[in-house]
Amino acid sequence: xxxxxxxxxxxxxxxxxxxxxxxxxxxxxxxxxxxxxxxxxxxxxxxxxxxxxxxxxxxxxxxxxxxxxxxxxxxxxxxxxxxxxxxxxxxxxxxxxxxxxxxxxxxxxxxxxxxxxxxxxxxxxxxxxxxxxxxxxxxxxxxxxxxxxxxxxxxxxxxxxxxxxxxxx
Amino acid sequence: xxxxxxxxxxxxxxxxxxxxxxxxxxxxxxxxxxxxxxxxxxxxxxxxxxxxxxxxxxxxxxxxxxxxxxxxxxxxxxxxxxxxx
Amino acid sequence: xxxxxxxxxxxxxxxxxxxxxxxxxxxxxxxxxxxxxxxxxxxxxxxxxxxxxxxxxxxxxxxxxxxxxxxxxxxxxxxxxxxxxxxxxxxxxxxxxxxxxxxxxxxxxxxxxxxxxxxxxxxxxxxxxxxxxxxxxxxxxxxxxxxxxxxxxxxxxxxxxxxxxxxxxxxxxxxxxxxxxxxxxxxxxxxxxxxxxxxxxxxxxxxxxxxxxxxxxxxxxxxxxxxxxxxxxxxxxxxxxxxxxxxxxxxxxxxxxxxxxxxxxxxxxxxxxxxx
Numbered sequence: 205x206x207x208x209x210x211x212x213x214x215x216x217x218x219x220x221x222x223x224x225x226x227x228x229x230x231x232x233x234x235x236x237x238x239x240x241x242x243x244x245x246x247x248x249x250x251x252x253x254x255x256x257x258x259x260x261x262x263x264x265x266x267x268x269x270x271x272x273x274x275x276x277x278x279x280x281x282x283x284x285x286x287x288x289x290x291x292x293x294x295x296x297x298x299x300x301x302x303x304x305x306x307x308x309x310x311x312x313x314x315x316x317x318x319x320x321x322x323x324x325x326x327x328x329x330x331x332x333x334x335x336x337x338x339x340x341x342x343x344x345x346x347x348x349x350x351x352x353x354x355x356x357x358x359x360x361x362x363x364x365x366x367x368x369x370x371x372x373x
Numbered sequence: 374x375x376x377x378x379x380x381x382x383x384x385x386x387x388x389x390x391x392x393x394x395x396x397x398x399x400x401x402x403x404x405x406x407x408x409x410x411x412x413x414x415x416x417x418x419x420x421x422x423x424x425x426x427x428x429x430x431x432x433x434x435x436x437x438x439x440x441x442x443x444x445x446x447x448x449x450x451x452x453x454x455x456x457x458x
Numbered sequence: 459x460x461x462x463x464x465x466x467x468x469x470x471x472x473x474x475x476x477x478x479x480x481x482x483x484x485x486x487x488x489x490x491x492x493x494x495x496x497x498x499x500x501x502x503x504x505x506x507x508x509x510x511x512x513x514x515x516x517x518x519x520x521x522x523x524x525x526x527x528x529x530x531x532x533x534x535x536x537x538x539x540x541x542x543x544x545x546x547x548x549x550x551x552x553x554x555x556x557x558x559x560x561x562x563x564x565x566x567x568x569x570x571x572x573x574x575x576x577x578x579x580x581x582x583x584x585x586x587x588x589x590x591x592x593x594x595x596x597x598x599x600x601x602x603x604x605x606x607x608x609x610x611x612x613x614x615x616x617x618x619x620x621x622x623x624x625x626x627x628x629x630x631x632x633x634x635x636x637x638x639x640x641x642x643x644x645x646x647x648x649x650x651x652x653x654x655x656x657x658x659x660x661x662x663x664x665x666x667x668x669x670x671x672x673x674x675x676x677x678x679x680x681x682x683x684x685x686x687x688x689x690x691x692x693x694x695x696x697x698x699x700x701x702x703x704x705x706x707x708x709x710x711x712x713x714x715x716x717x718x719x720x721x722x723x724x725x726x727x728x729x730x731x732x733x734x
Contacts (some may be wrong), residue, residue, distance in 0.1 A: 336411050429666045
């Protein structure tokens with residue numbers, strides 16, 4: 205299965221510290237439980253994992269069977285990096301931040317029943333912080349306005365934006 | 374009173390750090406925590422500091438047993454041996 | 459939160475393996491603690507940064523260590539001890555001595571008293587060797603004798619050391635004081651006063667080690683016991699629970715409070731430094 209994975213500069217796993225080789229199969233340790241497996245994102249998962257670092261990398265990866273689906277990621281005991289998503293970088297992150305600011309204002313404008321003082325805080329977050337934080341704030345704002353369904357819809361919108369902008373299949 | 378939709382706050386995270394390191398968080402809780410770390414540099418710093426403290430505590434100064442102490446203990450051992458079974 | 463590069467998360471510190479002068483019977487290869495993860499099918503390279511393994515790799519290392527401890531190495535050692543092999547005894551002594559003195563100090567305070575306690579404990583170990591059935595690890599068993607010896611002595615000397623009790627008097631302590639977090643608005647519970655910056659110099663220096671040790675010394679007894687055994691001595695949770703006779707959950711609570719306090723202590727002390 206094809207999936208995507210954010211890594212720190214130099215192909216380093218942000219939580220494992222593992223430096224990934226390119227195009228070489230990597231396995232979880234022998235007999236490791238599922239929590240030690242390799243995690244990756246479906247396109248719908250990407251918004252949750254956008255890293256703050258301007259030097260972060262996004263890689264297209266291949267996961268070997270079995271692939272277990274979790275709420276915000278998929279996991280497999282064996283995977284390999286295929287190629288970097290070159291579209292991901294500081295320029296896209298800046299675009300994403302501007303998009304977050306714009307979306308925050310759109311949501312706030314349609315937020316009847318929510319105090320302006322509340323929406324203003326989310327707009328400020330989207331204006332000030334990194335893209336990952338901004339997107340989290342947007343989901344919180346959407347959830348405040350329209351409950352969980354609206355929050356999920358906002359996340360889905362973010363995922364579509366990323367998939368389109370990054371030309372993921 | 375403004376109450377935000379429930380989510381993992383930094384204040385929660387610092388209470389979950391030990392469970393996280395011990396691998397005792399549920400899969401979803403661990404996910405939420407790691408997602409938070411993706412965008413919260415302050416919490417990243419907190420964890421980094423915790424790691425640095427643990428690394429420091431684990432740095433043992435080599436204390437080799439003194440020859441005198443070793444002799445004393447060998448004495449103990451020989452006496453025990455001689456005492457039979 | 460533009461700022462420093464997104465940092466790697468965390469490493470679990472492990473004690474380095476202690477060098478043991480070995481007699482003819484045992485070789486370093488058979489008895490040295492395994493501190494590298496098994497290679498398996500993984501073509502993993504060592505961690506990219508010099509920060510030690512992350513939590514996941516640390517689990518593997520801890521697992522290997524436990525397996526090594528409980529494997530045939532122990533029974534070979536036991537046989538040799540029972541047969542009166544001095545080199546086996548010396549191997550065991552050198553492996554645990556420093557650690558035993560540190561642990562004994564938790565109960566009796568002075569190094570001199572601790573050394574005597576350890577001596578007494580070894581006598582107890584040898585005398586009880588024929589009774590050891592292998593239900594616990596040899597290390598646990600030795601340290602149980604040590605702790606019992608130390609506690610008995612502690613009581614005799616009327617040193618008031620609350621025995622492994624959970625009642626530290628701080629039932630509601632938070633890892634970080636509430637005032638460090640926002641108390642109003644949509645981001646209630648997020649940092650208002652984030653952790654202060656520690657310079658690379660401060661982190662690399664022996665000062666951090668000293669401060670961490672000071673922090674541990676100031677912990678309430680039960681928390682100090684757990685953190686000393688887990689983080690200073692590098693014991694597995696299972697062995698600590700066995701020795702202190704607490705549940706895994708309780709051990710974790712104590713460890714959490716201890717680590718949080720020590721980090722806070724270090725932060726406070728580093729913050730008070732006068733920088734040139």
